[in-house]
Amino acid sequence: MNYDEYLRRVPKVELHCHFEGTVRPQTFADLARKHGVELPTQDADKLYDYDSIYEFLKIFAMVSSTLRDQEDFARAAFESIQDGVSLGNLKYREMFFNPTLHTRRGIPYRTVVDGLVDGVRQAERELGVTCRLIADVYRQDPPEMAREMVEQVLEHRPDEVIGLGMDGAEAPDPPEKFVDAYRLAKQGGLRLTAHACEDAPAQNIATCLDVLGVERIDHGYHVLGDPELVKRTRDEGITYTVCPTATAVCYFDADDLTKHPIRQMADEGLKIMLNSDDPPMFHTDIGTEYVGMVNAAEWGPDRVRTFVMNGIDGSWASDDEKRGLRQGFERELSALDAELER
Numbered sequence: 001m002n003y004d005e006y007l008r009r010v011p012k013v014e015l016h017c018h019f020e021g022t023v024r025p026q027t028f029a030d031l032a033r034k035h036g037v038e039l040p041t042q043d044a045d046k047l048y049d050y051d052s053i054y055e056f057l058k059i060f061a062m063v064s065s066t067l068r069d070q071e072d073f074a075r076a077a078f079e080s081i082q083d084g085v086s087l088g089n090l091k092y093r094e095m096f097f098n099p100t101l102h103t104r105r106g107i108p109y110r111t112v113v114d115g116l117v118d119g120v121r122q123a124e125r126e127l128g129v130t131c132r133l134i135a136d137v138y139r140q141d142p143p144e145m146a147r148e149m150v151e152q153v154l155e156h157r158p159d160e161v162i163g164l165g166m167d168g169a170e171a172p173d174p175p176e177k178f179v180d181a182y183r184l185a186k187q188g189g190l191r192l193t194a195h196a197c198e199d200a201p202a203q204n205i206a207t208c209l210d211v212l213g214v215e216r217i218d219h220g221y222h223v224l225g226d227p228e229l230v231k232r233t234r235d236e237g238i239t240y241t242v243c244p245t246a247t248a249v250c251y252f253d254a255d256d257l258t259k260h261p262i263r264q265m266a267d268e269g270l271k272i273m274l275n276s277d278d279p280p281m282f283h284t285d286i287g288t289e290y291v292g293m294v295n296a297a298e299w300g301p302d303r304v305r306t307f308v309m310n311g312i313d314g315s316w317a318s319d320d321e322k323r324g325l326r327q328g329f330e331r332e333l334s335a336l337d338a339e340l341e342r
């Protein structure tokens, strides 16, 4: 077994991927046909071609516009988890979804969440993978809309929905804009995370931790601009859910992961774990993210093990589930290590 295969087969936790960004291009094309949505191209392979975060967000919205019936959400959610399993040995996931992308189009929140839960439960039954859901604030929404979204989430809340996050273009809309939504979510018992410092200075991480009360940071690359904050988040053991390819394409050097700030974050001792973000939209998958980033950073199996275990630690699974995951991962990793040495 070569190292690439080893990396694909390493058992994985994923804490940073967006449901709407995991829809297979073929499914996007099928749903567009089903609902009479016109696409920019008939070639499914070309549907996800673009070159900036702003163009990307447009496609993201277009994919969302083809998700309408409960079955659409269920199908895409199930397939998304299935891809994680077949392409990267996914074992546990916490997945974002953007309620207002759908409710603003007149799709009832219940349709969205009930469909996702159908797909997630099917994956649990058939694939043995637990997937939980995190409702994301869309940063370009007004604060009142984000607050109303949280009210809806708390009002109709299947067990799978465990947290609140925040995404969208970062630079124009700072995190403090959504303090009300976060306060309400915390009161309602949701766990908290937020995208920060993908495209804005380190200050946004401090705001997310101190003003919004988040427990994890999604991305976080520009923390490197503030040595004090690097030290603080290392000491506090804050988990950073990092995404190599998506951010390389949008913000850094797309072709060269050796220069990705993730490498330095790891060297600084920050608690990172690897994720796929919006895999088919960036022509990647969770296995490929490990292969690309680990080889670029020249990380050996010991560091990979650390990052994989960081995923379990940083997850919002129960203590019992974490224990079970750790035991299963230790077993699989030991077997893989033995195969790699042969």
Ligand SMILES: [Zn+2]
Residues within 6 Å of the ligand: 016, 018, 167, 195, 218, 277
């Ligand atoms: Zn993201």
